[in-house]
Amino acid sequence: MDETPKPPLTRIQRENRARIREAALEAFTRHDLCGGLRGVTLDKIALVAGLTKPNILYYYASKDAIYSDLLENLLEEWLLPLKEISPDGEPLAEIQNYVRRKLRLSIEKPRESKLFATEILHGAPLTAATLSGYLKDLVDEKAALIERWIKQGQLAPIDPYHLIFSIWAMTQHYADFDVQVRAILGAEKTKRLPDEASVFFDTLCARLLTPSK
Amino acid sequence: MDETPKPPLTRIQRENRARIREAALEAFTRHDLCGGLRGVTLDKIALVAGLTKPNILYYYASKDAIYSDLLENLLEEWLLPLKEISPDGEPLAEIQNYVRRKLRLSIEKPRESKLFATEILHGAPLTAATLSGYLKDLVDEKAALIERWIKQGQLAPIDPYHLIFSIWAMTQHYADFDVQVRAILGAEKTKRLPDEASVFFDTLCARLLTPSK
DNA sequence: GTCTATAGTCTGATAGAC
DNA sequence: GTCTATCAGACTATAGAC
The missing domain is CATH 1.10.10.60 (Homeodomain-like)
Known part of the structure; x- marks a missing residue:
């Protein structure tokens, strides 16, 4: 009882x-x-x-249950950087900080990134509902915020959805395809990777998003 | 005999x-x-x-043999767009054309993109040698070309390796993570995707690579 | 709670008729 | 060259002792 x-x-x-x-x-x-x-x-x-x-x-209960549990525990942490984009900050700095947080997450937790990539790549059998519900809402909210910044002339005009996709793609690339990245850069350049990628993304964001006067 | x-x-x-x-x-x-x-x-x-x-x-001979054969037949076609970047063209247009060709390949042949992504994601057991040999040489060659263009003031200064990685990542994202992209964009925006992504990438390349006067 | 033993299923590959 | 039948091994999951 x-x-x-x-x-x-x-x-x-x-x-x-x-x-x-x-x-x-x-x-x-x-x-x-x-x-x-x-x-x-x-x-x-x-x-x-x-x-x-x-x-x-x-x-x-089963092997599938382990896999599911792993993914569920992962999603929340994975979306945290996006959540933290604040309407109150300076627009360009907010986005640069977001990219930096995302890049650090990918480099420090490549296994988590790969697990998530595998799940989506195979059709997101376990997370499809979350993607079109919770994640879509979150992205819609942040895209609207970016649109607002653009309308106010604080960012150069750009499609916010493709901007977010590109940030995801570029940062996760270093985790998911690390074998390829390492093969091409060689040992020397790979050692300097975190810093150089960080500089590259700062430059990219600045050139892409700074409004022309 | x-x-x-x-x-x-x-x-x-x-x-x-x-x-x-x-x-x-x-x-x-x-x-x-x-x-x-x-x-x-x-x-x-x-x-x-x-x-x-x-x-x-x-x-x-075996299931593995099918998988190998598939990958080998794929790699050549997949690297063709990169090969076609020409030293004789106008630098920005050459890179924009490359991105367009790569994006079209990803959208038209998502299965090939996914197969390649799966292979790399799982540590490239079959293609590791090709990556650090043939592919590295090809990328080194094109990176040197981009460096030359930058030195001549025809492109804004940028790390050519990370530029190439970013192009790969962004374009393949639409094929490999199509489930996620569709979930977030919804049916309406997905229909317009190829055109809007194309415009987005043209803008991105122009802002990123146009040298400041 | 943790182990040994094993049931029952699936799968890659082969043998051999046609 | 193509089929039916089947083997041998690997795998998930369970039963039951301790």
Whole structure:
């Protein structure tokens, strides 16, 4: 009677689930032969997590459930930089800061970026509803803000949606396609990458968005 | 004795292999539950191709062989636009044309773009050698050309490597993440996408690359 | 809560008739 | 060259001891 129908997770359960998520994130995005939902076995996740296969399935109902949980926990963090664009700041600086935050996130958390990319690339089977609901609303709001800035002459005229897409694409490129980036830049230039990319994007934003007098 | 050790493929063999490649490309990049090398079964490819599983394996030694062949046939076409940047043209127009060709390729052949993206995302197990060899040389050559244009004052100063990465990222975004783009733009704006993206990129290139007088 | 053992299913590849 | 039938291995998930 005192039991709730869905009791909250205990501390140990939360910890073990977090441990499994970390192992799964590693396994799903490691450069083995192939990644993605089907490319990874429970055995691999169990090996990385230091648990046995049935034990994993004690904490998660199925492999798909791990993958879903991982994505859900990811989305919120991933959209935070966009949320933080403020109507009260100086327009160009707000967007440059957004790009910088997004770039840092991509470089510091490439696994998360890759997992999200894999999900969208394969048709967003688990996040389609979130994309056309929550995410669309958020982007519409920020696009309207950018439009307002443009109307007030604080930014040069540009399509705000394609601007946002471009920022996503360019910043995530360094995480998702890091193998290609590294192959082309070579070891030397790769070391300087974070700084040089940062400068590049600052320049790009300034030239693209500074209104002509 | 008259037999060559590796006889060239007959016409029928070429046709059937092409048919299998088409079916595999469709299967590998279709929005089912998950894609990629492991996400697709020979049964699915056989179904799409209208052949039986053993018949597929008569034309290709293994599933991996189909995937490899697909990628090899793809790379050449995919790099053609970059190759076509000419030292003899007007610099800004050359780059704008490159972006336009790349965008058209992404929009017209999204499956090819997605297959390539999947390969790189998963660590480029089959194309790593090509990336750091042939592709690096090609990019180095074009980056040097852009540097020359900048030194001659025909383009505004910018890091040519990050410029090329950005062009790749932005154009391929419309193919690889089409689900997300469509979810955010809605049906109406999606219809106008090719034109609006084209205008956006022309503007972006002009503002980014036109030298200040 | 965690383990061993295993059920049951799917899948890549092969054998052999036609 | 193309088919049916089938094997051998790998995989997810479960049963049940401790």
